[in-house]
Amino acid sequence: MIFNFDLLFQAIIYGLIIGSIYALISSGLTFILGVLKIINLAHGEFLMLAMYFAYYLFAGFELDPFLSIFLITPLLFFFGAFIFYLFIKPILKSPVINQVLLTIGISIFLQNLALYLFTPDFRTLDLSYSQRTISMGKLPIGIPQFIAFTVSISITLSFYWFLKSTDLGRSIRAAAQNREAAILFGINVDRIYLISFSIGAACLGVAGPLLATFHYVTPTVGLDFLMTAFVVVILGGMGNFLGAFFGGLLIGLTESVGAIFIPGPGSLSPIVTFIFLIIILLFKPEGLFGRRLR
Amino acid sequence: MALLEIQDLAKSFGGLSAVKDLSFSVDDGEIVGIIGPNGAGKTTTFNLITGFTVPDEGSIFFRNQLICGKYPEEICRRGIFRTFQSAQSFPNLTVKENVLIAAMLHQPSLRLASEEAEKILAKMGMIEKQGIKTKYLTIPEKKRLELTKGLATHPKIMLLDEVMAGLLPMEIDQSVQIISQLRAEGITFVVIEHVMKVIMSISDRVIVLDHGEKIAEGTPKEVSTMSNVIEAYLGGDILFAQD
Amino acid sequence: MRTWIESKALLLVLGMLIFLILIPHLFTFSSYLLHILIMTFYFSYLSSCWNLLGGIAGQHSMGHSAFVGLGAYSSTFFLLKVGLNPWIGMLLGGMVAALAGLFIGYLSFRYRLRGLYFLLVTIAFAEILYILFSNIRSLGGASGLVVPLKEEGLINFQFSSKVTYYYIILAMLTFVILFTYLISRKRLGYYLIAIRENEEAARAVGIRVIDYKLLVTTISAFLSALGGTFYAQYTYFIDPSTALGIGLSVEILIYPIVGGVGTVFGPAIGAFTLYPLAEFIRGILGAKTTGAHLMVYGVILIVIMIFAPGGITGLFNDMFLVKDRRQK
Numbered sequence: 001m002i003f004n005f006d007l008l009f010q011a012i013i014y015g016l017i018i019g020s021i022y023a024l025i026s027s028g029l030t031f032i033l034g035v036l037k038i039i040n041l042a043h044g045e046f047l048m049l050a051m052y053f054a055y056y057l058f059a060g061f062e063l064d065p066f067l068s069i070f071l072i073t074p075l076l077f078f079f080g081a082f083i084f085y086l087f088i089k090p091i092l093k094s095p096v097i098n099q100v101l102l103t104i105g106i107s108i109f110l111q112n113l114a115l116y117l118f119t120p121d122f123r124t125l126d127l128s129y130s131q132r133t134i135s136m137g138k139l140p141i142g143i144p145q146f147i148a149f150t151v152s153i154s155i156t157l158s159f160y161w162f163l164k165s166t167d168l169g170r171s172i173r174a175a176a177q178n179r180e181a182a183i184l185f186g187i188n189v190d191r192i193y194l195i196s197f198s199i200g201a202a203c204l205g206v207a208g209p210l211l212a213t214f215h216y217v218t219p220t221v222g223l224d225f226l227m228t229a230f231v232v233v234i235l236g237g238m239g240n241f242l243g244a245f246f247g248g249l250l251i252g253l254t255e256s257v258g259a260i261f262i263p264g265p266g267s268l269s270p271i272v273t274f275i276f277l278i279i280i281l282l283f284k285p286e287g288l289f290g291r292r293l294r
Numbered sequence: 295m296a297l298l299e300i301q302d303l304a305k306s307f308g309g310l311s312a313v314k315d316l317s318f319s320v321d322d323g324e325i326v327g328i329i330g331p332n333g334a335g336k337t338t339t340f341n342l343i344t345g346f347t348v349p350d351e352g353s354i355f356f357r358n359q360l361i362c363g364k365y366p367e368e369i370c371r372r373g374i375f376r377t378f379q380s381a382q383s384f385p386n387l388t389v390k391e392n393v394l395i396a397a398m399l400h401q402p403s404l405r406l407a408s409e410e411a412e413k414i415l416a417k418m419g420m421i422e423k424q425g426i427k428t429k430y431l432t433i434p435e436k437k438r439l440e441l442t443k444g445l446a447t448h449p450k451i452m453l454l455d456e457v458m459a460g461l462l463p464m465e466i467d468q469s470v471q472i473i474s475q476l477r478a479e480g481i482t483f484v485v486i487e488h489v490m491k492v493i494m495s496i497s498d499r500v501i502v503l504d505h506g507e508k509i510a511e512g513t514p515k516e517v518s519t520m521s522n523v524i525e526a527y528l529g530g531d532i533l534f535a536q537d
Numbered sequence: 538m539r540t541w542i543e544s545k546a547l548l549l550v551l552g553m554l555i556f557l558i559l560i561p562h563l564f565t566f567s568s569y570l571l572h573i574l575i576m577t578f579y580f581s582y583l584s585s586c587w588n589l590l591g592g593i594a595g596q597h598s599m600g601h602s603a604f605v606g607l608g609a610y611s612s613t614f615f616l617l618k619v620g621l622n623p624w625i626g627m628l629l630g631g632m633v634a635a636l637a638g639l640f641i642g643y644l645s646f647r648y649r650l651r652g653l654y655f656l657l658v659t660i661a662f663a664e665i666l667y668i669l670f671s672n673i674r675s676l677g678g679a680s681g682l683v684v685p686l687k688e689e690g691l692i693n694f695q696f697s698s699k700v701t702y703y704y705i706i707l708a709m710l711t712f713v714i715l716f717t718y719l720i721s722r723k724r725l726g727y728y729l730i731a732i733r734e735n736e737e738a739a740r741a742v743g744i745r746v747i748d749y750k751l752l753v754t755t756i757s758a759f760l761s762a763l764g765g766t767f768y769a770q771y772t773y774f775i776d777p778s779t780a781l782g783i784g785l786s787v788e789i790l791i792y793p794i795v796g797g798v799g800t801v802f803g804p805a806i807g808a809f810t811l812y813p814l815a816e817f818i819r820g821i822l823g824a825k826t827t828g829a830h831l832m833v834y835g836v837i838l839i840v841i842m843i844f845a846p847g848g849i850t851g852l853f854n855d856m857f858l859v860k861d862r863r864q865k
Binding site: 371376378 | 722723724727728730731734735737738739740741742743744745746747
């Protein structure tokens with residue numbers, strides 16, 4: 001096997017880029033999981049919707065997706081609040097399997113709504129700078145990818161700062177760690193849950209447009225990213241924010257670099273991710289970084 | 295060797311030592327009380343003995359056989375039954391079904407297990423409640439049920455974890471009577487309690503734990519006058535007032 | 538202490554069974570309607586197999602399609618390769634699935650995985666199989682395998698008339714429901730329920746939890762695989778999307794949860810309610826628009842989870858059965 005360093009380097013770069021998106025998506029998921037203890041299987045569909053919003057804002061109004069983030073993020077926030085209030089709140093105390101099925105129901109509904117409204121056609125955004133690249137040494141990096149990377153990283157890190165340093169962030173962490181104690185301290189836990197779920201959705205309001213700049217848009221796109229997001233969340237530790245961050249980057253890297261080394265069709269590489277997942281679940285279910293919402 | 299022999303038991307959780315250098319023994323037919331302030335490691339000791347937690351160091355012998363590291367269900371099969379501080383049961387099953395399941399351990403057929411379950415329920419005064427789902431029981435009733443289930447497993451030793459907590463004085467007297475009667479029938483007891491009246495009245499011996507270590511051992515009267523025990527409880531008024 | 542309903546239940550069930558047996562003779566069905574019935578029975582069967590592990594024992598698996606697929610692929614592959622008789626292939630598939638169940642079960646239970654974690658492991662396991670089978674050429678890859686046409690007859694497990702398939706799957710369904718009913722009244726059933734209700738308490742009364750979980754997983758896997766072979770022999774075609782994959786896994790567990798998880802008839806009730814309904818909606822909406830019928834499906838799921846969390850059986854219990862006798 002001829003070893004091509006350029007190829008490897010390119011795979012690493014791409015892995016980091018897609019990994020940063022994974023990190024952002026997974027942050028939202030792990031956040032919801034950590035605070036509300038709910039597995040939001042519709043998370044992928046929220047992402048899908050955000051991507052479609054970005055697409056249509058671009059196609060209809062020529063609004064650059066990086067700008068439409070400012071519109072779509074609050075939109076997803078309120079959408080999340082809407083979903084939470086109507087559907088999630090009633091089942092917060094239900095058995096896990098019921099919660100899972102409820103979010104599956106939402107996922108099925110949204111996916112097929114998109115199928116109905118938008119048709120299964122793959123769509124891509126053709127930005128004026130879609131094909132332009134900047135060079136990192138000898139390597140060209142697509143401009144949209146590069147911007148997506150920087151935005152993802154910044155947002156994820158700001159999110160982390162928000163949780164650590166602001167009052168609201170602290171209240172959220174308190175409610176996540178011990179609901180009863182938080183109530184005793186006067187924290188309005190119901191409101192916290194609402195806000196947290198919405199924030200989780202809002203993460204996708206950022207990730208969606210970013211992703212749309214270099215990834216195709218289709219009603220089923222959510223599913224692929226959901227699977228990966230779950231692996232990242234488990235890997236990083238459920239509810240562990242930094243874990244999702246590093247986990248996302250790690251998975252992005254292993255997928256991208258792994259594709260070079262695994263012979264045959266590239267579609268076999270998810271197997272590695274899943275085997276990885278099983279091993280983590282067996283031996284270190286708290287994830288590589290431990291469980292608690294930090 | 296004694297019926298139950300614990301030697302140099304140690305267990306820590308994440309750097310915090312829950313139990314350290316713990317050794318004691320329990321003889322056939324005894325009632326041994328274990329007391330100590332909260333967090334002293336009493337329940338952990340039960341967990342270690344019954345296999346719910348694996349010790350870091352030490353050995354546990356039951357009937358001269360090493361049992362540490364075995365699964366809880368194996369230890370139960372050998373004759374050690376334990377209750378939980380929070381009174382565990384099968385919530386959506388009836389009282390009778392709960393005991394039935396326990397009785398199945400030693401009864402080959404469903405019919406025989408059912409008969410035995412009814413016998414034990416009657417003996418423990420729970421027969422009228424047999425059709426009620428256990429999630430509807432009060433705490434004292436749940437504790438009584440746990441005891442009943444335990445009997446169905448034909449134990450040699452019963453480890454009772456705060457079975458008296460939350461009971462009215464009359465109920466406590468009843469339970470004490472039941473334990474005495476069961477001891478007369480051949481069952482050995484190790485009892486964790488905070489209700490001193492109980493410990494003092496039924497224990498042959500008392501072991502005092504504090505911060506995971508044994509700080510005293512002796513008859514109830516002896517232990518209640520030991521200064522280190524009194525100190526552990528932050529003022530011996532607690533011990534004396536109950537007498 | 539049986540309620541009126543419970544004592545009449547046996548009659549009801551018997552009557553239902555007789556009715557089902559007679560259906561093909563009482564009415565002339567279009568091929569399509571008979572197909573709907575067969576598929577309803579098929580999913581009732583798979584869901585009832587799932588229910589043994591997920592409902593009775595309380596270990597929710599979202600990877601049961603793996604067992605179905607292993608069954609379907611085992612029998613079909615060996616039929617193609619060495620002409621192995623599909624009935625024998627069915628048993629072979631069952632054993633392969635049982636081994637797989639044993640494997641993933643041992644890993645999970647030995648390492649004390651429960652609830653969400655167990656769910657995830659089963660998902661991962663099924664996905665791995667899905668990816669493998671989609672990419673391995675000799676197993677058909679993404680295009681799947683076609684069951685070769687043989688002379689029709691019981692020996693070859695191929696029939697030109699749907700009616701025979703109808704009876705076969707009805708027999709299988711009856712068997713698994715009967716099996717569920719019988720074990721729930723025996724030690725095995727009680728122990729599994731105990732494990733479901735409170736695993737710690739079960740251990741405390743001497744129940745060998747890992748052993749029993751493994752046992753039920755193996756049985757559930759074996760039986761599910763038999764269904765897979767039936768499907769292969771009925772539709773003459775299997776591919777990863779119909780015989781494996783998360784979609785099938787999810788469908789298998791929707792029916793029991795909606796019908797009443799852990800009950801004997803719950804899975805069948807769920808399948809009998811949802812499957813024909815979904816087909817009916819698809820008939821109305823599906824022709825003109827893609828996905829519209831599944832939207833309705835999603836809504837139904839959501840509504841049931843919010844308003845009838847105990848499933849249809851739970852609703853029924855709340856409405857008709859005597860309330861649990863509480864303390865006076």
